[in-house]
Each structure stands twice: as structure tokens, then as C-alpha cells.
Amino acid sequence: MNMSDARGARERLVVIGGDAAGMSAASQARRLKGPDELEIVAFERGHFTSFSACGIPYWVGGDVPDRELLIARTAEEHRARDIDLRMRTEVTELDVDRGRVRARDLDSGAESWTSYDKLVIATGARPIRPELPGMDAPGVHGVQTLDDGQALLDTLSRTRGRRAVVVGAGYIGVEMAEAMINRGYEVTVVNRGSEPMATLDPDMGLLVHRAMEGMGITMVNDAEVTRLLTGDDGRVRAVATRDAEYPADVVILGIGVRPETALARAAGLPLGEHGGLLTDRSMRVRGSGNIWAGGDCVEVLDLVSGQLRHIPLGTHANKHGQIIGANAGGGYATFPGVVGTAVSKVCDLEIARTGLREKDAHRVGLRFESVTIESTSRAGYYPNASPMTVKMLAELRTGRLLGVQIVGREGAGKRVDIAAVALTAGMTVDRMTALDLGYAPPFSPVWDPILVAARKAAAKIRASM
Amino acid sequence: MNMSDARGARERLVVIGGDAAGMSAASQARRLKGPDELEIVAFERGHFTSFSACGIPYWVGGDVPDRELLIARTAEEHRARDIDLRMRTEVTELDVDRGRVRARDLDSGAESWTSYDKLVIATGARPIRPELPGMDAPGVHGVQTLDDGQALLDTLSRTRGRRAVVVGAGYIGVEMAEAMINRGYEVTVVNRGSEPMATLDPDMGLLVHRAMEGMGITMVNDAEVTRLLTGDDGRVRAVATRDAEYPADVVILGIGVRPETALARAAGLPLGEHGGLLTDRSMRVRGSGNIWAGGDCVEVLDLVSGQLRHIPLGTHANKHGQIIGANAGGGYATFPGVVGTAVSKVCDLEIARTGLREKDAHRVGLRFESVTIESTSRAGYYPNASPMTVKMLAELRTGRLLGVQIVGREGAGKRVDIAAVALTAGMTVDRMTALDLGYAPPFSPVWDPILVAARKAAAKIRASM
Numbered sequence: 001m002n003m004s005d006a007r008g009a010r011e012r013l014v015v016i017g018g019d020a021a022g023m024s025a026a027s028q029a030r031r032l033k034g035p036d037e038l039e040i041v042a043f044e045r046g047h048f049t050s051f052s053a054c055g056i057p058y059w060v061g062g063d064v065p066d067r068e069l070l071i072a073r074t075a076e077e078h079r080a081r082d083i084d085l086r087m088r089t090e091v092t093e094l095d096v097d098r099g100r101v102r103a104r105d106l107d108s109g110a111e112s113w114t115s116y117d118k119l120v121i122a123t124g125a126r127p128i129r130p131e132l133p134g135m136d137a138p139g140v141h142g143v144q145t146l147d148d149g150q151a152l153l154d155t156l157s158r159t160r161g162r163r164a165v166v167v168g169a170g171y172i173g174v175e176m177a178e179a180m181i182n183r184g185y186e187v188t189v190v191n192r193g194s195e196p197m198a199t200l201d202p203d204m205g206l207l208v209h210r211a212m213e214g215m216g217i218t219m220v221n222d223a224e225v226t227r228l229l230t231g232d233d234g235r236v237r238a239v240a241t242r243d244a245e246y247p248a249d250v251v252i253l254g255i256g257v258r259p260e261t262a263l264a265r266a267a268g269l270p271l272g273e274h275g276g277l278l279t280d281r282s283m284r285v286r287g288s289g290n291i292w293a294g295g296d297c298v299e300v301l302d303l304v305s306g307q308l309r310h311i312p313l314g315t316h317a318n319k320h321g322q323i324i325g326a327n328a329g330g331g332y333a334t335f336p337g338v339v340g341t342a343v344s345k346v347c348d349l350e351i352a353r354t355g356l357r358e359k360d361a362h363r364v365g366l367r368f369e370s371v372t373i374e375s376t377s378r379a380g381y382y383p384n385a386s387p388m389t390v391k392m393l394a395e396l397r398t399g400r401l402l403g404v405q406i407v408g409r410e411g412a413g414k415r416v417d418i419a420a421v422a423l424t425a426g427m428t429v430d431r432m433t434a435l436d437l438g439y440a441p442p443f444s445p446v447w448d449p450i451l452v453a454a455r456k457a458a459a460k461i462r463a464s465m
Numbered sequence: 466m467n468m469s470d471a472r473g474a475r476e477r478l479v480v481i482g483g484d485a486a487g488m489s490a491a492s493q494a495r496r497l498k499g500p501d502e503l504e505i506v507a508f509e510r511g512h513f514t515s516f517s518a519c520g521i522p523y524w525v526g527g528d529v530p531d532r533e534l535l536i537a538r539t540a541e542e543h544r545a546r547d548i549d550l551r552m553r554t555e556v557t558e559l560d561v562d563r564g565r566v567r568a569r570d571l572d573s574g575a576e577s578w579t580s581y582d583k584l585v586i587a588t589g590a591r592p593i594r595p596e597l598p599g600m601d602a603p604g605v606h607g608v609q610t611l612d613d614g615q616a617l618l619d620t621l622s623r624t625r626g627r628r629a630v631v632v633g634a635g636y637i638g639v640e641m642a643e644a645m646i647n648r649g650y651e652v653t654v655v656n657r658g659s660e661p662m663a664t665l666d667p668d669m670g671l672l673v674h675r676a677m678e679g680m681g682i683t684m685v686n687d688a689e690v691t692r693l694l695t696g697d698d699g700r701v702r703a704v705a706t707r708d709a710e711y712p713a714d715v716v717i718l719g720i721g722v723r724p725e726t727a728l729a730r731a732a733g734l735p736l737g738e739h740g741g742l743l744t745d746r747s748m749r750v751r752g753s754g755n756i757w758a759g760g761d762c763v764e765v766l767d768l769v770s771g772q773l774r775h776i777p778l779g780t781h782a783n784k785h786g787q788i789i790g791a792n793a794g795g796g797y798a799t800f801p802g803v804v805g806t807a808v809s810k811v812c813d814l815e816i817a818r819t820g821l822r823e824k825d826a827h828r829v830g831l832r833f834e835s836v837t838i839e840s841t842s843r844a845g846y847y848p849n850a851s852p853m854t855v856k857m858l859a860e861l862r863t864g865r866l867l868g869v870q871i872v873g874r875e876g877a878g879k880r881v882d883i884a885a886v887a888l889t890a891g892m893t894v895d896r897m898t899a900l901d902l903g904y905a906p907p908f909s910p911v912w913d914p915i916l917v918a919a920r921k922a923a924a925k926i927r928a929s930m
Binding site: 020052054055058063064069070072171175313314315316318319322335336338339340341342343344345350352354379380381382383411413414415416417418420421422424425427431433434435436437438439440441442443444446447448455 | 529535804805817879886896904912920
């Protein structure tokens with residue numbers, strides 16, 4: 001039976017994907033329209049909904065004691081708000097012409113079509129898993145879902161050895177390095193790039209590299225994993241690169257993700273060069289009238305470079321969901337784009353970035369000056385004032401801020417927000433030198449480190465004229 | 466002898482006041498012009514130069530172990546950079562017509578005139594000391610200068626009792642309350658206003674009030690001090706208000722300051738309604754050709770209200786000094802104005818504000834909506850996520866951000882910078898809802914508290930249309 005047969009005049013909103021973007025959209029649409037006006041059906045293929053993937057490293061590392069804490073809203077809570085959430089149900093086909101999706105109950109295997117008046121695609125991203133020998137051996141773990149996290153924790157509780165190899169040195173990689181250090185493991189990070197944190201310029205990545213070594217983490221750069229070696233029991237026992245082998249009792253993959261857009265691609269929806277869905281400012285899929293998409297499966301406009309990027313981050317997914325829900329619920333909201341802000345930490349080292357790196361600026365044809373300064377998070381004489389390094393890029397001629405990168409200790413990371421807002425406003429570094437930022441000795445030197453960088457950048461821009 | 470007689474063709478820059486604004490100006494001018502081109506003479510009536518007045522509470526409280534740490538640059542260091550700094554020398558007259566100042570050596574009593582080609586007035590502010598009986602009794606202390614701080618510490622080391630009364634509940638008052646708590650005193654704060662921190666709206670001040678009580682501080686509001694009572698030994702023994710007496714072994718005055726502009730007033734220079742010097746955007750005194758002024762003795766443009774204010778803060782003084790030094794040194798720089806950002810703390814309570822309070826908005830005829838939200842400094846499930854309250858004001862119709870106030874614990878205060886930059890850019894709260902702020906569980910909930918407030922404010926503005 002086509003389920004739409006049973007419907008009355010009310011519209012049906014179908015949501016594919018029950019995580020941040022999808023369920024935020026469903027919740028926001030529900031706030032605007034009651035169940036008499038709008039039926040909402042959401043499909044989630046996993047066991048969990050609305051969970052914080054970003055929290056998994058802290059759960060694995062022991063900072064967050066309980067998996068349930070990472071679930072922002074359970075399936076039951078969604079259902080109590082009149083959202084027909086179907087867990088363990090995978091959408092296997094999207095029929096745009098007839099306005100319907102086919103879904104399979106993963107437990108029973110039963111399939112059925114559900115028609116929609118409005119559709120939200122929030123299929124997220126899937127982790128990159130290189131096709132290498134040994135990738136499927138026991139002891140090799142991704143950390144994208146709660147199921148992944150649980151499987152890793154189960155492995156750790158069964159494993160005697162204390163050597164962990166983390167493959168990848170981006171956010172997930174360095175956060176998982178911290179998690180394993182916190183669990184008392186010897187940690188080796190194998191990184192394809194020249195320095196960890198490729199979202200930073202290499203000179204700033206070097207600071208992360210050194211700090212990680214200071215924490216006792218073995219950092220292997222410029223190293224491509226060629227295979228995972230297994231023991232007689234079939235379990236992983238080492239990670240091999242072209243040059244060396246790194247013994248491992250557990251291997252964690254933190255290589256990154258790609259948009260999960262197979263359904264959308266098969267349905268002929270427009271995808272960008274990063275493989276993500278293309279939307280307009282209202283998060284509606286380009287060329288479609290009644291399909292919205294958001295979260296890790298879409299590309300977003302970078303307001304600084306003017307180009308599209310794929311940035312899988314929970315904070316964007318939540319915003320997208322809100323905006324989609326407002327529009328699907330008959331309201332109006334738009335997503336202007338991002339400036340590329342991200343913050344992370346490895347133990348007590350804080351790492352943040354926003355805007356363009358040097359190579360981003362080169363790629364889009366922007367000429368710039370770059371400065372790097374050292375300052376402290378608090379007044380130098382105040383207890384626990386910790387050193388921080390700020391790198392700032394500003395456009396030649398115009399002096400427009402292009403990007404900021406920060407590496408430091410407590411109090412360093414969130415200062416990137418100052419630059420994020422300045423980037424959004426298109427501010428020049430000269431104007432930034434007079435920003436009225438909060439000052440008191442426990443919070444900042446009398447010149448906030450961002451202002452110190454702006455002054456140096458502004459002077460360099462002036463000198464270049 | 467008129468000292469200018471001895472000069473050759475080089476210009477002379479005279480600076481009145483050897484603290485943040487004055488010595489920043491001198492240093493910046495020196496960077497731009499060497500001693501062959503520009504002679505720089507600076508007069509300071511006190512014993513110290515370039516010290517952090519904002520650091521005094523932390524020195525008194527014991528967080529900063531040594532007075533010398535509060536001195537950013539000593540007189541010797543300034544002199545080594547060819548600045549003729551004359552300590553303990555007070556300028557007693559300013560003769561604008563003839564371009565000269567009369568200065569008295571406070572130790573020898575000798576007076577002489579010094580002519581200038583360019584003049585910087587950086588005379589700072591003086592603490593408000595109400596004319597009340599007992600104000601000059603031993604045991605009553607201001608905390609504006611290093612000499613004040615030393616005198617207070619000397620008193621504390623000689624005093625047996627452990628009861629401190631702080632008069633005033635602004636930044637200095639609450640910071641001194643913390644200092645005395647840290648020294649093991651029983652602390653009572655006597656406050657004329659209805660709640661502490663009059664730079665906040667009273668509803669936010671109430672949160673500070675309750676938190677201070679939770680720290681064991683006795684908070685007495687709506688209380689005007691009528692006299693200080695002294696004992697048989699002449700020392701202060703209690704603070705009296707109309708209704709009660711508060712026993713005190715030491716009394717600390719934190720009532721605020723007024724611009725120190727007696728010299729300028731006598732010289733006929735233009736003063737504003739707050740008693741501060743009036744300058745143009747280059748920090749040049751209005752109507753003068755060769756006189757600049759900055760720091761605590763000037764009024765500054767509030768970019769949000771469009772009105773002049775007196776905001777004595779080291780961070781502004783340093784910026785003014787830089788700008789004056791650039792202009793006096795033959796360069797070009799301007800000060801666009803402030804948005805009224807301030808951050809402070811009492812023990813682990815962080816307090817911040819920027820922009821307009823409700824009464825500020827009323828006073829300048831702006832109509833607004835106000836929202837207050839509760840959130841946390843980190844993801845709710847992350848260790849040490851601490852509650853914070855954000856109040857946000859936005860203009861009716863336009864939705865323009867008008868102000869933000871924050872009261873919370875660790876990680877709350879510096880978030881005010883996000884709002885400070887948004888105010889500077891004239892951003893609407895609707896635009897702010899999509900700001901790309903740094904997110905990771907150790908740093909922020911997935912919706913930063915500032916975004917939560919912006920969303921609620923934007924919804925309220927929409928609903929009011």
C-alpha cells in the first residue's frame with residue numbers, strides 16, 4: 001500500500017536521516033505546524049538519533065562517563081512531539097518524479113514506499129576507509145557513530161596491549177590521540193601530511209606537532225598507510241607504511257569523511273565538486289521545489305573565498321536543520337554561509353582556525369600578507385597566563401582580514417570567534433586594531449592577542465603600499 | 466631659563482602623565498622619529514610609570530606576588546629609548562598660548578617652564594573620595610596607584626582584625642572583595658545602587674549579588690555611606706550608613722574615578738559633560754592644532770549610542786597612546802570609538818557587558834526587545850560545563866544588536882567579544898544566529914550561548930513586527 005493513500009488534506013514532510021540536521025529540521029517544522037497540518041516521518045538507519053558525534057572522543061577517553069549523555073534527544077522524545085521516527089529503517093531509493101521514498105526495515109527486511117509533499121535529505125557523511133589489506137580486521141575502528149564508539153570501547157576492554165595507532169591527524173585524529181592518552185595508551189599518530197592539522201598552515205601545524213610530542217604522542221608525518229598487519233588470531237597487530245611498521249593493539253581511523261549522497265546522486269539531484277548536495281540560501285536543493293538538504297551531506301558557501309566547501313560539523317548541521325525546518329514549516333530563514341571556523345584540542349593544547357589558509361588564498365587568487373605573533377591568554381603577570389601563537393592573513397591593498405589560526409593553551413581557542421565575526425563583517429585588520437574587546441588581567445593582556453596580530457598585520461599592509 | 470632656548474631645529478614633544486596613554490604615545494612617537502628629529506620629555510608626578518592599575522586587586526589578593534610585575538616598563542627602560550622621563554615631577558600649569566608647561570620637582574620643590582611643539586595630555590583620572598567624616602583615618606584606602614596598593618598591603622600586614630568593608634560594587638569594588646576574600650577576610654560590600662555592578666541591568670546585577678553571597682561576601686545594597694567611625698586610636702573601626710554600622714578593620718574605597726582635567730580646564734581646553742577632554746578622531750584636542758589627549762582624562766564616542774562617555778580602562782588608554790604617538794610622530798591613525806565592553810570577575814564568577822543596558826537605550830530614544838537565556842560554557846555533557854546567563858538587547862524594527870550582558874563561570878566572560886565585534890559591525894541579531902563560531906564539546910555547546918540568545922532575540926523581533 002502506498003502510505004499516502006491513507007492521508008487526508010494535511011501535508012507530509014519526510015526526513016531522511018535522524019541526526020542533527022534531520023531532526024533539527026523535523027523539530028523546527030513541528031514547532032511551526034502542528035500534527036493536524038503537517039505529518040512528519042523521519043527515517044534513521046542506525047540505532048541512535050540526535051547524538052553528538054563530536055562527543056565520541058570524550059566518551060572513549062573517559063571524560064564523558066555515559067553514552068546516553070551524548071544523545072541530545074531520544075527517539076521516544078521525538079515521537080512524543082508527534083514526529084513519526086522510524087529507527088533502523090534505511091531509505092534505499094528516492095523517486096523524485098513521484099515524490100516518494102522507499103525504505104527498508106533493517107531488522108525485518110520489509111520494504112515500503114512513503115510519499116512526501118516535502119522532503120529533507122540529511123544523510124550525513126560516511127568515513128573514508130581506504131581499500132587496504134587488513135582494514136576489516138578486528139581491532140580496527142572508526143569513530144563516527146555511537147555504535148562505532150561502543151565497538152571501540154568493547155575492544156579496549158578486551159585488549160591487553162596498550163599501544164594505539166591513530167591513522168589521520170585532523171580533528172578526529174588528534175582528539176582520539178588525546179582520548180587514548182587519557183586511557184593510558186602509548187599513542188602513535190600516522191599522518192599523510194607534512195604536519196598534523198592540515199586545516200592549519202604547516203608552520204602552525206608544526207606547533208601542534210611539537211606539543212603532541214611533548215605529551216608523549218609519537219607523531220609520524222609524511223606517512224601513507226599501505227596495509228594493516230594482522231596476527232595469528234586475525235586481529236590487527238601493526239600499521240605499515242612504505243617505510244616502517246608501527247605495532248598496534250588497536251587502530252583508530254580518523255581520516256575524514258565524504259558526503260553521503262548516493263541516494264541523491266541516483267535520483268539525479270545536483271552535486272558539487274566535493275560530492276555534496278548543492279542548495280540555495282534557503283537550503284533548498286537547487287532546481288527542486290520541495291526538497292531541502294543540510295548537514296554533512298551538503299556543500300556550503302565559504303564567505304571569504306566565495307567558493308563551495310564541504311565542512312562536516314555538528315554546529316552547521318544544527319543551523320541547517322533550523323533553517324530547513326523554518327522553511328518547510330511555512331516560515332522563512334536563510335543560511336548565509338560559513339567562514340570556516342573550527343576549534344579543537346589535544347590534551348591542554350587548543351587549536352583554532354577561521355577563514356583562509358595561505359594555500360586557500362593562493363588558490364582563489366587573493367594576494368595577502370601574513371604575520372605570526374606570540375602573546376599570552378591573560379595578562380603576563382596573572383597566574384596561569386599561557387603562551388599562544390596567532391597567525392593572521394590580510395589581503396594586500398584592501399587590508400581585509402582573510403584568516404586567523406591559533407595554537408595555544410587554556411583560553412586560546414575560543415578567541416578565534418573574534419576573527420570569525422570580523423571575517424563575517426568583512427572587517428579590515430586596521431579596523432580590528434581598535435576593536436573594543438573585553439580586558440581585565442585574568443582574561444587578557446591589555447592588548448588582546450588578536451589585537452596584537454591585527455596591529456602587526458595592519459603595519460605590514462601599510463608598509464606594502 | 467626657558468628650556469627651549471637650548472634646542473636646535475628638532476621638535477619637542479611634551480607628555481603630561483607617565484602611565485599607559487602617555488608612555489604609549491611617547492614610545493610610539495619614538496618608534497617613528499629618532500632623537501635627532503624629535504625630543505620627548507615626559508612628566509610623571511608619581512613614583513611609578515607604565516603600571517597596570519587593573520592588576521592591583523590581584524597583587525593585593527596575592528595572585529600576583531610582586532609589585533614589580535605590574536610595571537610594564539620602568540622609567541629606566543623608557544630613558545634607554547631616549548625618552549626624557551622626569552619622575553615625581555608634577556605639571557602645575559599649562560600655557561597654551563605660549564606653548565609651554567610649568568613643572569615642579571616634588572622632592573626639591575624647584576619649578577621650571579618647558580616649551581613644547583607638540584603636547585600630549587594623559588593626566589588620567591582621580592578616584593572619587595566623598596567628603597565624609599573619617600575618610601582620612603588610618604585604615605581607609607583607595608587602590609588606584611601602586612602607592613595606594615602598597616599602603617593597603619602595609620596596613621593589612623599590621624592589622625590584626627579580619628573584617629574588611631569595601632565601599633562601592635563596581636569593577637574595583639567586586640575585584641577588591643575577591644582580593645580580601647582571598648586574604649581570608651570577612652568581606653562586606655556597601656553599595657549605593659540597588660544591585661552590584663551598575664554597569665549591568667539590575668536583573669543581571671542580581672545574579673552577581675546572589676553569587677557573591679554564595680562566596681560568603683555580605684552584600685549591602687541601597688546603602689549610602691554617611692561616615693566612617695574611628696576608634697580611640699584614630700583608626701577606622703566601622704562604616705556607617707543611614708541605617709546601620711558595619712565593623713571594619715580596613716576600609717577599601719572603590720567608588721569610581723573622574724577625569725583628571727584641572728590643568729586642561731584652567732588652560733581653557735574643551736571638556737565634555739562627564740568632565741573629560743574632548744578630542745577628534747585622531748585624539749587631537751578639539752580646536753587645538755598640536756595638543757593630543759588620551760586615556761582616562763578624555764571622553765570617547767560610544768558607537769552604539771552615538772554619545773560621548775567616560776570609560777577609564779587601560780585597554781583604551783593603550784590604544785589612545787598608540788594613536789597619539791602615531792600622529793605626533795608624523796604618521797596617521799584614528800580612534801573610531803568604543804562599544805562599551807568590559808569584563809571582570811569575583812572569585813570564579815565572570816561578569817561581562819558590551820553595548821547598551823536597558824536604561825542606556827531608553828536614554829537615547831532607542832526602542833528594543835530584551836531576552837535572557839541560560840546555557841553552558843561547554844557542551845552540557847562535557848566535564849566542567851558551567852552555567853551562564855546571557856542577556857541581549859536588539860533594536861525594534863531593525864533587529865540591530867544593541868547590547869549583551871553575561872554572568873557565568875569559567876569560559877563565560879570573554880564570549881562578550883563576539884558581541885563586541887558584532888556591535889562594531891552593526892550586525893542584526895538575525896544575522897548573528899548564523900555566525901560561524903568555534904564549536905567542539907570542550908569549548909561550547911553546539912549552539913554557542915551567544916547564538917542561543919541571538920535566536921531568541923531574533924524571534925522576538927520578528928514577533929513584534
